[in-house]
Amino acid sequence: MLDLAILGLLFEQEMHGYEIRRRLRDELGLFANISFGSLYPALSRLERSGAVAVTESGGTSSAPLLSTGSLGGERAGLRARRSGATLGTKRSRKVYRITGQGRALFEQLLEGEEPAGADDARSFGLRLAFARHLAPSARLALLERRRAQLTRRLATDLVRASGDRLDVYTRSLVEHSTESTEHDIAWLDRLIDAERQKQAASRTDGARSADSTDPSDPHSGDAMTSSSPTGAS
Amino acid sequence: MLDLAILGLLFEQEMHGYEIRRRLRDELGLFANISFGSLYPALSRLERSGAVAVTESGGTSSAPLLSTGSLGGERAGLRARRSGATLGTKRSRKVYRITGQGRALFEQLLEGEEPAGADDARSFGLRLAFARHLAPSARLALLERRRAQLTRRLATDLVRASGDRLDVYTRSLVEHSTESTEHDIAWLDRLIDAERQKQAASRTDGARSADSTDPSDPHSGDAMTSSSPTGAS
């Protein structure tokens, strides 16, 4: 769950933990505030499993942090890079970058079925936020899976909420929830429509850049169109 | 969080665990599927703290009544029961009922500020589902607190999502999220309006049944109008 988010951000560029949190909060509205108590353990997990690699940059005080940092000139580097937002100094920082294994894991997680459980909204939203890395067909499948999920929920909700014994507040809550779900479905329908049109256009158009939604992304759905569907473990 | 939901249900009538889960799922649409892995520990917690009391039903004679903390060999015990030790047992069921202490805890939890964290929607929805147990003023405060929360979120979201570098899918996600929040706020405005009118009516009307939204509820907001805000431990 969090792994997917982290790998998705690191897919674009390397980052340190605090920055990952900031991006998650600011860029994707999801994960309003990811806790460090889940972020750092997740990073450790990913590092342990070889999905990300870390380069530590300078500690001045107490602990003899393993100085295996492949980079030498922090001081020169910090001045040179002051243009960006992510620049830092010698304050102890661990910069994470994704590995090849991590990229494979990312695509696997992204393509995998999202859990139908408690926070399915987050799970779906997260995948949609990285949908540009999916092949057009997988993208469409994601949207339709979500649509089916919401439709199913709506059906069972209506059966249940038909109860007349609910008090005013609970009834209003259920009704509003139903409306919201319908709103979501309508939104998904628009997205699905757009996807279908895009795919139709790309078919008539030959194989132009029609399935690329973000030209800045060097992948734009070619890596996965050719990958085998069973994709190993 | 879950404690509030459990106590809220037991406030109305006694129940066993499975039934609590069913009601949570069917009656309140929230908590789509509460896990037993959280429900049963929560019930144990509440029992240990004295908020609920349990009566085991099912033994032909309620003789066994094993000490509630016995965690030595449940599985072995169940097997033994089946093999022939205590026979004729109806299906084991634990019926939970709320205690006076539990009622106090419920009101305290219900009145307490909801966390602004990850699943604030659930936290608010849960409180709204039990809003009939709140005094009119506390009810109004709950709604307005939620409104302020959403407004705040909307403001910060707009500042952030102004970024133009988002791809199509992420942008659509953020936009839809913003719309949903606005929809929620409009809904809250309707609820707040209704509450205000009800209060105004009850003031001009004297002290008729104007603030009771559910006549079947014997409390209807008198117990908490007189409770001190600092409410002990």
Added chain:
DNA sequence: ATTTCGATGTATCAATCCGATACATCGAAA
């Protein structure tokens, strides 16, 4: 100039929740 204060940055802890799983009974369909 020095203190104060908030943002940056990494990290751990207890509590909680979830999903999976196990075990067991029951009624009804096959």
Added chain:
DNA sequence: TTTCGATGTATCGGATTGATACATCGAAAT
């Protein structure tokens, strides 16, 4: 008679949270 799905209680491992701790930095306040 067996099978099967609903009912019912319970535990386990893993993930997430909120709180807390520690430390450095930049800038405003004194």
